[in-house]
Amino acid sequence: QEWLVESGGGSVKSGGSLRLSCGASGFRFGDYYMSWIRQAPGKGLEWISFITSSGTFTKYADSVMGRFTVSRDNAKNLLFLQMNNLRGDDTGVYYCARELDGIDVWGQGTTVSVSS
């Protein structure tokens, strides 16, 4: 069984930082591209970042470019999202997900709440 488990969410003031982690199990983590996707309260899904299997290439949505950084540790089966200069519109549930002909494995999500 393939699992992804996110952690690191919480409440933070506008301008603050958080680091999300995602632990993978049940599959060869280092073989897969991984993405971070978020969902604002009552809204749809928004892709925000992906990282290649080796970690050498990353890409970001315009909404988080320059503020968020994705990274991974394949030896420890971990994916990270460093979030700086957080804003109110960053509030939502953050999911890590595996890419395979789509986005096939999702974590349960971790909630980020940014207040002013």
Next chain:
Amino acid sequence: QAGLTQPPSMSNDLGQTATLTCTGNNNNVGNEGASWLQQHQGHPPKLLSYRKNNRPSGVSQRFSASRSGNTASLTITGLQPDDEADYYCVAWDSTLSFWVFGGGTKLTV
């Protein structure tokens, strides 16, 4: 950033068939197809079909995906109460080089 177009809501009766649509362009749906996700309130999304329209193991045969040009479709036969959920399509955009989502369709059974 551009996304895929889905009707925001749909309502169908128990036992009937629902067909959900997702419209993109030549750079995303028309290029490599779209996959479909189901999300129940308070839960993470669940994959229903890959971009090649095949189902992951464990997904009911009542769910079938197809594509015609720039429009992807998800057909759900024999609607059951548990099919009431939000459904999202997602496709890789070869021009933008990232995943684009539809806005989701809320299906009421």
